[in-house]
Each structure stands twice: as structure tokens, then as C-alpha cells.
Amino acid sequence: MNETTGDDRSLPPALADVARLGFDYDDGNGIDFEAYDAFCPAEETTDWLRQWTGNPEVDGDAYRLFGQDGTGGNAAVWYARPGRPLAEQPVVFMGSEGECGVVAGNLSDFLWMLADGHGPLEAVLFGIDGSRPDAALTALAERHATTPRRPAHALLAEARAEFPSFAEDIAALCR
Template identity: 65%
Template sequence: MTETITGDRRFPPALAEVATADFPYDDGDGFDFEPYDDFDSAEETTDWIRDWTGNHELDGAAYRVFGQDGTGGLAALWCVRPGLPLTEQPVVFLGSEGEVGVVAGNLSDFLWVLADGYGPMEAALDPDRDVRPRPELAELAARHATTPRRPALAVIEGAKAEFPTFEDDLFALCR
């Protein structure tokens, strides 16, 4: 039996609206992203991080999983900024085959990444790919974002620069 994890698990309104958006894969010319209607439960998140790392001492308290790609890779808020709300936590991607990356420095910037045509996997693993901006997601971002619009590559590079040891720190937890 897993321990119940406490903490803020209220789904932000911006993610609730993202969950209603269309993310067509278009044979690789679109998004490989399936947003959820709510965060995975604390217990599901704990089970996942333990399976992903092989470390059964961990709990899932540091993550709020809110979507996946077609291979089972997960998009999550990484609760690394103590005392700040979920919307101010970075967005990360953890692939099903061990790929990882920081996507955006906060939820607002993530919305702009989506608007520019990147899903979490694409942003984390292939930011130089050709993308098609998504006007409907730009409108969604404009309704919810608290940060000014910036090009997705600037958002991604800024987040990676702010959290340069994310990958190493995560792999250090693996057994």
C-alpha cells in the first residue's frame, strides 16, 4: 500500500482548458500530446516515479502529472519551488524510455510553447523541429497566461538554463 501524498492537487483552470483542446498528431506533423482532465492521483504518481526510477523509497509528491504522449511519456508540473503555487512550477517531460527534459519554467510559459506548436515531448527532446503555430492555443494562452508571449525556443532554452541539472538530479534517484 502506498502512502497518501498531501499537497495541492487542484487542477489549474488553464490545464482544464488545455484538456478540451484538440491535439492532432497528423502523422508526425502535429502534437503527440494527450492532456488529462485532472492530475494523476498521488498514489498513481508515486507508483509511476517508483517504477520509472526503480527507487521504491520515493514518493510522487514533487510531480503533478497532467498528460502523456503516445508512447506513455508523461508531462508534469515539477514542484521544485517551495511556497509557490502550482502555476509557478516548471513543466517537465519524462519519457517512457528514460528521456527527460524541462519544457517551460512555469505553466504560463508552457501555454506559449503549446501555442507555437510544441507538445511537451517535442519541446523537451526535439526543440529544433519544424512546427506549426496553433492560433486556437494562442487564444487559450492569451486568456490564461501571466507572462508575456515569447517564442517557444526562448521559453525552452530559458527553462533549461534555469534548471540545468534536472536530468542529472533525476537520474541520480534511479536504482
């Protein structure tokens, strides 16, 4: 077991509910996201990160991949806060064309982002352009969230302010 991140690959109840709910892309007006029913295995995560960065020396221990968009970009929980539980870790996105960014400061804020109609791809590639509330995702967030509801643009700004160098740190790993 990795002392920094642990090796638990079971989804927390909130993400399991996200996976069961599913998403409607709605011809580009919805959320382009497919949640997995389990975190990707450690070896698969490391293989993916090595391919994504072109760096055979990196490992995926700090990431728990839990979904992807239609182009193959991945959403992950990133163990950026040592010693804190998974639910308190930020959510990040690494796109199929090298785009990357922090999406939410923790899983609870990620649920509110989804409830506001924005997924990981949309947040990183296009930013937040208003609110498109989703009733089912709002109900899910209301059941599981431990943080107060805030607009998606505020959640994204808070996460990026807390982790301003994430994209540059990832770029530094690329070969």
C-alpha cells in the same frame, strides 16, 4: 498534506482548458500529447515514479502528472520552487524510454510553448525546430498566460538555464 507541495489535485483553469481542447498529432506534424482532465492521484504518481526510476524509495510528492504522449511519457508540474503557487512551477517531461527534461519555466510559458506548436515530448526529444503556431492554442494562451509571448525555443532555453541539472538529478534517483 505535504508541507512542501500541498495535496491539491485539481487542475488550474488553464490546464483544464488544455484538456478540453485536445491535440491533433497530424501524422507527426502536430503535438503528440493527451492532457488529463485531472492531475493523477498522489499514490498513482508515486507508483509511476518508482517504476520509472526503479527506485522503491522515491515518492511523487513533487510532481503533478497532467498528460502523456502516445508512448506513455508523462508531463508534470514539478514543485521546484518551494512556497510558490502551482502556476509558477516548471513543467517537465519524463519519457517512456528514460528521456527527461524541463519543458517550460512555469504554466504560462508552457501555454506559449503549446501555442507555438510544440508539446512536452517534442521539446525534450527533438528540441525546437521553428514555429508552427496553432490558432486555438494561441487563443487559449492569450486568455490564460501571465507571461509575455516568446518563441518556444526561447522558452525552452530559459527553462533549461534555470534548471540545468534536472535530468542529472532524476538520473541520480534511478536504480
